[in-house]
Amino acid sequence: MNAPVPRTIAEYLKQLRAALRGADPAMIQDALYDAEEHLRAELAERGDGDEVAMLAEVVGSYGAPEEVAEIYRDQEVTVQRALRTPRTPPRRSLIGRFFGVAADPHTYGALFYMVLAMATGIFYFTWVMAGAGMSIGFSILIIGIPFLVLFIGTVRALSLVEGRIVETMLGVRMPRRPAYADRSLPWLKRIGAMFTDPRTWSTLLYMLLMLPLGVAYFVIMVTGICLSVSLAVAPWIALFVQHAEIGGIYVDGHAWPPHAWHVWMVPVISVIGILLLFTVMHLARGIGHLHGHLAKHLLVRCRESDV
Incomplete structure (x- = not known):
């Protein structure tokens, strides 16, 4: 059953939301913003303020809400394919799956994000605490009120920046447009809607959480990489550079355990380091996956009632 022809921009956007129900929340946010921008630009060009006549023309050119929703769903398939990592040959063995993490680009994106998260976490935490304190x-x-509104606006803008970082490095679809706001409402009501929007407060929570999370990610990544690389490389350096010994206790000039035992331990320790390195890669990829979903839950309207 076809929906009635919308008579106002708000009705058009409401029908578009309904047509997109169940789709990715980030895509819905982008679609609503793009549609409103287009409709208001069309209304401004007419100059007579007649929304009914403008929408009647737009339905024939831009498309009805159901048609626009279908276009966005088709485009989202392309977006999701672009975010997906290139397919690698399936590995059935446990060893293949374990070492195959090195061929996953998202592994390195997650590793880099874990380093960057400490810097962004410090910045976000400082920005929120300073802004809230000054407000x-x-x-x-x-x-006081204008400053608070400006502060909340910057926080919502920073959420878009963080979304782009998360999508680029972790491969999780995030919005490319700001959250939809009904511009037909008076500006006081729009400000009130911004403060009653749960996404505003969940974004603040996310930015506060980024400090402890960023520190934890940085420590895990740096400690894991440094320890694993040291175990993999240091024994060979100790063995061959200037005939260095790998520890041991010396009695009357004789080492215990014997030198031969040390030589045998070199490849064992090196293999342990290599295995630890790949374990850290798996851990980084898992952390990246979980953090991506945390970002999407707190920075995007994910509730069905919101879309």
């Missing part, structure tokens, strides 16, 4: 301090002055 509270200015609340007794006339500039």
Whole structure:
């Protein structure tokens, strides 16, 4: 059953939301923003403010909400294919799956994100704490409310930046457009909607969490990489550079355990280091997967009632 022809921009967007129900929330956010931008540009060009006539023309040119929704669903297939890592030959053996993590580009994206997360976490935490503190301090002055609105606006803008980082490095679909806001409402109601939007507060929570998470990610990554590489390389350096010994106890000039035992341990320790390195890669990929879903849950409207 076809929906009635929308008579206002708000009705058009409502029908578009309904047609996109069940789709990726990030894609829905982008579609609503793009549609509203197009419709309001068309209305501004007409100059008469007649939304009914404008929408009647737009349904024939831009497309009805159901048609636009179908176009976005088709485009999303292409986007998801682009985000997917290149397919590698299937590995059935446990050894193949274990070492195959090195061929996954998202592994290296997650490793780099774990390093970057410490810097972004410090910045986000500082920005939120400083902004919230100054907003509270200015609340007794006339500039308190405008400053708070500006601060919340910057936080929502930073969420888009973080979304682009997450999508690029972790391969999780994130919005490319700001959250949809009904521009037909008076500006006071729009400001009120911004403060009653759960995504505003979940974004603040995400930015506060990024500091402890960023520190933990950085420590795990640096410690794991340094330890594994050291175990893999250091024994060979100790063995061949200047005839160095690998530890041991010396009694009357004789080493115990004997030197031959040390030589036998060199490849064993090196193999342990290599195995640890691949374990760290698996851990990084798992952390990247979990963090991507955390970012999507807190930075995007994921509830069915919101879309």
